Amino acid sequence: MTDQQLNAAELDASDPLAALRDEFELPDGIYLVGNSLGALPKAARDYVNTEFDRWSTLGVEGHFTGDLAWKDYHELMTGQLAALTGAMADEVVAMNSLTVNLHLLMVSFYQPTPERHKILIEGHAFPSDHFAVESQIRQRGFKPDESMVLLEPRDGEQTLRPQDILAAIAEHGDELALVLLPGVQYYTGQVLAMEEIAAASHAVGAFVGFDLAHAVGNLELSLHDWDIDFAAWCTYKYLNSGPGGVAGAFVHQRHVNDQRLAKLHGWWGTNKTSRFEMATEFDAIPTVESWQLSNGPILLMASLRASLDIFDKAGGMGPLRRKTEQQIEFFDRRLEESLGDRVENITPKALPERGCQFALRIINDDGRRVFEELEKARVLCDWRHPDVIRVAPVPLYNSFDDIDRFVNILDGIVQ
Ligand SMILES: Cc1ncc(COP(=O)(O)O)c(C=O)c1O
Structure with a gap:
């Protein structure tokens, strides 16, 4: 049957x-609304309570003690996040929130020049992405009405035709600095052809990044093999981490140790072994972790871990x-x-x-x-x-x- x-x-x-x-x-x-906020994993209570208990009994020593030491806590999820996104271990990290990560990554991957200053996004991008792009353009001294290319579906159509996305990339070619699109469009649910979009962007000399808010935990992804430059996602939708949960970021391996890329620095991005010597010379971790600014939100990461373990059970x-x-x-x-x-x-x-x-x-x-x-x-x-x-x-x-x-x-x- x-x-x-x-x-x-x-x-x-x-x-x-x-x-x-x-x-x-x-x-x-x-x-039926896991696209907005995923359901609560039962085990999240235990994972979070464990950290309350460790805080209660260890106090500040929780940062350095045992397998769950808070200073390394984000590393507990690296393998699982890499598996979910089709990434290498040095390409993924849990940090911050989605819009913050988009900004941090645009600091690195949006390097406008008078000749190449445009960012291609959708006309119906999620407003936070629209605002982030607009403000990045202004911040660099360019004008959104000249530097922001807004992709629209054809008249009378709801979704973008894949060939129209590729044509727009080719059309703006030499002027295009960055293509920033969703893996899954938040309104229509349309999945974009990420690999083809990455190839077309690279062919004209632009970087390509994806907002994977609606894609991670929903689709099978191969970010490394698709040659995506960067991506960011929230974890409170299909990854069930809870409201305001910690976000994720991906930077392709070929960029993670590129010291020429501009980057905003914080102490959590510097060499782990010398971090607590309080040196003021930034010694970038040679992985995507060098984009981290601050010590991580342990309670939010704990609830995310509970959910990631269920993804493991699912295979x-x-x-x-x-x-x-x-x-x-x-x-x-x-x-x-x-x-x-x-x-x-x-x-x-x-x-x-x-x-x-x-x-x-x-x-x-x-x-x-x-x-x-x-x-x-x-x-x-x-x-x-x-x-x-x-x-x-x-x-x-x-x-x-x-x-x-x-x-x-x-x-x-x-x-
Ligand atoms: C596609 C997309 N981008 C960005 C955001 C903003 O996320 P955050 O508030 O976590 O920065 C959302 C939130 O739902 C979203 O769906």
């Missing part, structure tokens, strides 16, 4: 990852992506059967162009009203202005039954 014929109960019964749902504390109702992104593909097929089918002419999914149809998020638009009814009715029915999803309801079945904790029940409830609400 193919998936097409199986019902939710049958799909759940044959789901090898189904038991992972028990690793999470889920709010009452149907939780990494391969099995999770296989479940996502099954959930996409099931969700598509159920929407088509029940709501075909009343709801449009603006996420691209082709599997390589989508992750677990659906961006639903209500055709002949007030989308905001429908969203509010979903909230009343305890369906947790989110509304994005102007007219999209985002729904994301997350393979770590959402069942096929969640999707089925969601479609039934939506069917009862939409006119």
Whole structure:
């Protein structure tokens, strides 16, 4: 029997990852909003409490004592973050928050000259990315209306055509300093062709960076092999670290020890063995860790570790992506059967162009009203202005039954 014929109960019964749902504390109702804030891993309480206990008993010595010494705590996650992003160990680090990391990385990878000063982003970039780029351009003495190239979908279309992205890169070629795009577009859920975009950017002599907020923990990534220059992501969405969780950063191996790159420095980026000798000569760690400024937020890292351990239990992104593909097929089918002419999914149809998020638009009814009715029915999803309801079945904790029940409830609400 193919998936097409199986019902939710049958799909759940044959789901090898189904038991992972028990690793999470889920709010009452149907939780379909891991694209915004991932669910709480049960073990996060223990991981965080361990650090409270160590703080209580060790005090300041917790920085230097035992396997969980706080001065090295971020290193506990390096292997797991590298596996999730397809990176080498010296290319990934957990630090700061997403927008902060984008700024720090643009300090290094946006080096405008009068000839080459443009940054290509989407016209519908997440506002924080837009503001970050705009302010970087101003900070370097350039003008956003001359240096910011805004990519728009074609008239009447919702998503960017892959060939249009490559054409825009070629068009601005010699003037392009940086291409900064999302791995997954936050509104439409469209996955961009990161490897092709990287190759096209390099072909014109530009650096390329990705905001992976909606991609890490959602897609299989190969940042190293795709030759991405840098990337940053938050961990409170698909990596379930909790609100305001510590973010991640990637810098390609060929840049991590390049002393010519501009960089903002702090003591956490300098040689680990001499750091506490308090020397004032910066001796960069020869890895992405040299972008760190401050000692890390241990409590936030502790909750992230709890979630990363569940990704290990899942066997990494391969099995999770296989479940996502099954959930996409099931969700598509159920929407088509029940709501075909009343709801449009603006996420691209082709599997390589989508992750677990659906961006639903209500055709002949007030989308905001429908969203509010979903909230009343305890369906947790989110509304994005102007007219999209985002729904994301997350393979770590959402069942096929969640999707089925969601479609039934939506069917009862939409006119
Ligand atoms: C695509 C994208 N970029 C940037 C941000 C901003 O993240 P932060 O507040 O962690 O800097 C978000 C937050 O949801 C996002 O979805």
